[in-house]
Amino acid sequence: MIRSISHATYRHRDLAAVRTFFEDFGLIVAHETPDRIFFRGCNDAPYLYIAERGEEPAFVGVAFEVDSEESLQVLSARFGAPIEDLDYPGGGKRVATMDPDGRRIELVHGVARVAPIAVSRPAVAWNSAGERRRLGRFPIFDVGPAEVIALKHVVMSSPNPAAIIEWFTEKLGAFPSDLIGEAKEKAIGAFMRFPRGAEYVDHHNIAVFMGPTNGAHHVCFETIDLDAIGMGRQYLASKGYKASWGLVRHSLGGAVSDYWYDPSGFRVEHVTDGDFLNDTYPTRLNPHNQESLEQWGTMVMPEDFLRS
Numbered sequence: 001m002i003r004s005i006s007h008a009t010y011r012h013r014d015l016a017a018v019r020t021f022f023e024d025f026g027l028i029v030a031h032e033t034p035d036r037i038f039f040r041g042c043n044d045a046p047y048l049y050i051a052e053r054g055e056e057p058a059f060v061g062v063a064f065e066v067d068s069e070e071s072l073q074v075l076s077a078r079f080g081a082p083i084e085d086l087d088y089p090g091g092g093k094r095v096a097t098m099d100p101d102g103r104r105i106e107l108v109h110g111v112a113r114v115a116p117i118a119v120s121r122p123a124v125a126w127n128s129a130g131e132r133r134r135l136g137r138f139p140i141f142d143v144g145p146a147e148v149i150a151l152k153h154v155v156m157s158s159p160n161p162a163a164i165i166e167w168f169t170e171k172l173g174a175f176p177s178d179l180i181g182e183a184k185e186k187a188i189g190a191f192m193r194f195p196r197g198a199e200y201v202d203h204h205n206i207a208v209f210m211g212p213t214n215g216a217h218h219v220c221f222e223t224i225d226l227d228a229i230g231m232g233r234q235y236l237a238s239k240g241y242k243a244s245w246g247l248v249r250h251s252l253g254g255a256v257s258d259y260w261y262d263p264s265g266f267r268v269e270h271v272t273d274g275d276f277l278n279d280t281y282p283t284r285l286n287p288h289n290q291e292s293l294e295q296w297g298t299m300v301m302p303e304d305f306l307r308s
């Protein structure tokens, strides 16, 4: 039913500052109106992130791509919401609803794909002690933003994560890859995937954690590889942006991540090398501790990372 995550929408006061930040972060402006900027990555999605102009900065919502017109009709009936034309680049249809916290959840189908943009280099093949994968000299990277390929996930914060987990699993067919808490029924966090049987899918496209607000904790974009994250980190630091946490190798989901703050104070993540799972991987229950979040990192997780 849900194929994957489509795009995230945030509201910002200063669109010019947001434009500059996300270009430095590695996104590309695909389309612009006086009140909206549509950012894309290098993949074939026409946009991954929409910045809307507004007085009060906020996470507006997240959209998911639905696999068929029939699925969209099923979801339209389920939520009692009409199928509307999507008046954005690439067109398509959408059903708009709200999760139990009041976040806007959009379900989209038929958005026209665009030609992918070639990234500047292939991923670096690493030499290991047992295997030579890269022969000759180490490549010299271009200095600049970490090229974003795709939107990977949104992590939401909620005062009632159990209700959000139940809503996403029952209404949208999500499956918790990893739960955090003492018991499944009392989970305070979940990383959820959209399963497709034997096919391997992202460990999570949506996640939720206990938090004081009903907003988003961060939005995550995939880069080429670890070196892109490192070069991107150096570039963002050179521009004076504020780092949040990273580099870190996560325990749950397996990815290597680096977190920054955008000009409105929202966290954004560069990621690479995340897990892919299929239906042979059941839900795991994990304790709520540092080890569940981090295997190694170049800095200790700051205390404010767990606040929204």
Ligand SMILES: [Fe+2]
Pocket (backbone or CB within 6 Å): 153, 155, 218, 219, 220, 269
């Ligand atoms: Fe993340």
